[in-house]
Amino acid sequence: MSTNTTEPVVLTEREDGVLVITLNRPRVRNAIDQALADAVDAALRLLEDDPELDVGILTGAGGHFCSGMDLKAFPVEGVPTVADRGLAGLTRTRRSKPVIAAVEGAAVAGGFELVLACDLIAAADTAFFALPEVTRGLVASDGGAIRLPRRLPHHLAMEILLTGCPLPAEEAAQHGLVNQLTGEGKALDGAIGLAARIRANSPQAVRITRQVVGVTSGLDDHAAFTVQDPLTAPVFRTDAAAEGTRAFCEKRPPSWTT
Incomplete structure (x- = not known):
């Protein structure tokens, strides 16, 4: 009680x-x-x-x-x-x-x-x-x-x-x-x-990474990639991805907006 x-x-x-x-x-x-x-x-x-x-x-x-x-x-x-x-x-x-x-x-x-x-x-x-x-x-x-x-x-x-x-x-x-x-x-x-x-990392990338770990648990590699790719492919086209790579090239911390 x-x-x-x-x-x-x-x-x-x-x-x-x-x-x-x-x-x-x-x-x-x-x-x-x-x-x-x-x-x-x-x-x-x-x-x-x-x-x-x-x-x-x-x-x-x-x-x-x-x-x-x-x-x-x-x-x-x-x-x-x-x-x-x-x-x-x-x-x-x-x-x-x-x-x-x-x-x-x-x-x-x-x-x-x-x-x-x-x-x-x-x-x-x-x-x-x-x-x-x-x-x-x-x-x-x-x-x-x-x-x-x-x-x-x-x-x-x-x-x-x-x-x-x-x-x-x-x-x-x-x-x-x-x-x-x-x-x-x-x-x-x-x-x-x-x-x-x-x-310090991209909030969106952190969320998608967690999701990938969860949905691929217990799958073999082929099945895991099949489930993962639709989740991760859009990430490479985001503003966060562009900012992250640009910040790396410019040797500065990234500024995440999403």
Whole structure:
């Protein structure tokens, strides 16, 4: 059940084209109940719909990312999904803009599934990830059992899924799961740095690149090119492409208008 507080369960802050979305139930390590799920979904829709926003960052308040589904609320509310968009409106949604996870402390169960649904991950070296669903008679069914074996060596992923054992952020970084490993308390700074590097590029090219990765996943090369080419061919005729190549030749930063 929701904690009694006047604080919103999700905080949002806009800065330089980046929307920082903060899970704000620190007394329960930002466990996901339906109210929090709905609020995250609303923030993600804001990110998607606002043309002035290019990148989202998802993080947690109080020194932890998220402890997963609120098990006290589960008997009444069920799994806190939103329509067909999955857990907290993130794990099964289709997005055109990148989202970065900034992880401090625990990213556990559904919290880890939220992380796995993001495009990039910044994590403090004291953070850890876990999918302990099997220890609770549950299954990591919102992306954990699907995405983790694609991101880690098979037997390591299976150990995490079948035993519920935690994965320290430092080890996750060694296997390429974490893009930016930071000191404790600096994960958000790391994510902001990654967002700035993304925003230096053409927003349209970033969106199309994300789309290509999504629609070609699991296809062989021939099928992948067949799906990709109608998406990418128009990009080479855009003003952004002309500006990017011109800026390169003139040895200056590009000025994106779209």
